[in-house]
Amino acid sequence: MSSLAELDLLLLEPAPVLALAPMQDVTDLPFWKLMTRYGGADLYYTEYFRVTPSSGLDKPILASITKNPTGRPVIAQMIGNDIPSLVRTARELQSHPIAAIDLNLGCPAPVVYRKCAGGGLLRDLPRIDSILGALRDAISGKFTVKTRLGFDDEDAIEALLPLFAKHSIDLVTVHGRTVLQMYRGGIRHDLIRMASESLACPVLANGNVSTPSEAQSVLRVTGARGLMIGRGAVRNPWIFSQIREHLAGKALTLPTGRDVLTYIHELYEAVCDLGIPDPKGVQKIKKYANFIGEGISPEFLHAVRRISTKADFFNLCREHLDHDRPMQLDPKIIWNSGTQEMRPNDAEVNSLKE
Numbered sequence: 161m162s163s164l165a166e167l168d169l170l171l172l173e174p175a176p177v178l179a180l181a182p183m184q185d186v187t188d189l190p191f192w193k194l195m196t197r198y199g200g201a202d203l204y205y206t207e208y209f210r211v212t213p214s215s216g217l218d219k220p221i222l223a224s225i226t227k228n229p230t231g232r233p234v235i236a237q238m239i240g241n242d243i244p245s246l247v248r249t250a251r252e253l254q255s256h257p258i259a260a261i262d263l264n265l266g267c268p269a270p271v272v273y274r275k276c277a278g279g280g281l282l283r284d285l286p287r288i289d290s291i292l293g294a295l296r297d298a299i300s301g302k303f304t305v306k307t308r309l310g311f312d313d314e315d316a317i318e319a320l321l322p323l324f325a326k327h328s329i330d331l332v333t334v335h336g337r338t339v340l341q342m343y344r345g346g347i348r349h350d351l352i353r354m355a356s357e358s359l360a361c362p363v364l365a366n367g368n369v370s371t372p373s374e375a376q377s378v379l380r381v382t383g384a385r386g387l388m389i390g391r392g393a394v395r396n397p398w399i400f401s402q403i404r405e406h407l408a409g410k411a412l413t414l415p416t417g418r419d420v421l422t423y424i425h426e427l428y429e430a431v432c433d434l435g436i437p438d439p440k441g442v443q444k445i446k447k448y449a450n451f452i453g454e455g456i457s458p459e460f461l462h463a464v465r466r467i468s469t470k471a472d473f474f475n476l477c478r479e480h481l482d483h484d485r486p487m488q489l490d491p492k493i494i495w496n497s498g499t500q501e502m503r504p505n506d507a508e509v510n511s512l513k514e
């Protein structure tokens with residue numbers, strides 16, 4: 161079956177579509193492979209292909225398409241603003257087994273948005289109009305968009321939606337924040353609902369889904385066809401299975417501390433044990449541990465940020481996770497019970513690289 165047909169079938173199913181969010185340097189091929197052992201998502205987005213006049217297809221990202229280990233449809237994401245280059249890249253990508261091509265309209269990294277790419281494009285609607293028109297003509301299969309609400313104004317989404325409709329976008333993911341909000345502030349579920357109601361195509365709701373009950377309420381409140389989950393899935397790789405259980409009215413299977421410890425060992429082997437010695441290996445696992453730690457405890461998070469060797473890292477993990485108690489891995493629980501001073505500050509949150 162072609163990847164295109166797989167996406168059609170997925171969208172025909174009554175169950176909400178659960179997608180793993182693209183996260184640069186995080187949700188790569190080894191991470192996808194690991195996710196499938198934990199139940200996995202229904203749909204996977206690649207990290208973004210950077211598109212410029214001199215770009216080629218990034219080989220490790222391309223491998224996640226050509227060696228797709230998930231058995232599920234894959235959407236290839238592009239970021240850029242140069243129309244001939246985007247069209248050329250879209251044509252190249254279509255010779256590979258992808259379910260759709262996605263355009264990034266949300267990346268909030270200043271180095272990206274200042275060049276008017278990613279979230280920066282949201283300041284220039286006529287340019288988005290031209291890019292969407294050119295890509296729609298160049299893409300014979302499905303063409304999707306992942307957007308924030310606007311650059312600095314949440315209500316800007318109202319002017320964006322007609323552009324998505326005009327160019328017959330096949331699926332839109334809405335991260336319910338503006339670019340300038342980065343990862344701060346609540347998600348505007350009402351505006352995601354507006355997108356779901358006004359667009360003919362399916363909409364995926366994105367932002368801060370961390371638990372199965374939140375997933376259920378976001379689906380209800382937004383009316384979205386599905387969810388895209390990023391940090392919540394890195395923190396809790398069981399989340400997609402838990403959401404399916406919860407929506408089916410079954411009792412939740414919660415991991416124990418030791419299950420989480422095993423996950424962290426497997427994660428290290430998958431993404432770091434490629435002969436990467438300390439401190440690079442430990443730096444890489446810390447990227448994931450920053451997200452996982454938010455589901456463990458403020459003390460773990462505080463300590464892990466200061467660790468510089470693999471041995472210290474695993475000692476810390478054992479100290480916090482060598483137990484049989486069930487874990488919710490919900491950041492709201494730990495921040496409500498923990499020390500507020502240990503919460504990541506704005507600089508730490510904003511330094512999250514996209």
Ligand SMILES: Cc1cc2nc3c(=O)[nH]c(=O)nc-3n(C[C@H](O)[C@H](O)[C@H](O)COP(=O)(O)O)c2cc1C
Pocket residue numbers: 181182183184185186206207208237264266267306335366367368369388389390391392512513514
């Ligand atoms: C480290 C990191 C890397 C990201 N890389 C990408 C990316 O390549 N493409 C993209 O569209 N969004 C990217 N995002 C945004 C996520 O896909 C997602 O929209 C965001 O994290 C909010 O969802 P969440 O709360 O479920 O994590 C990235 C986010 C983070 C934290």
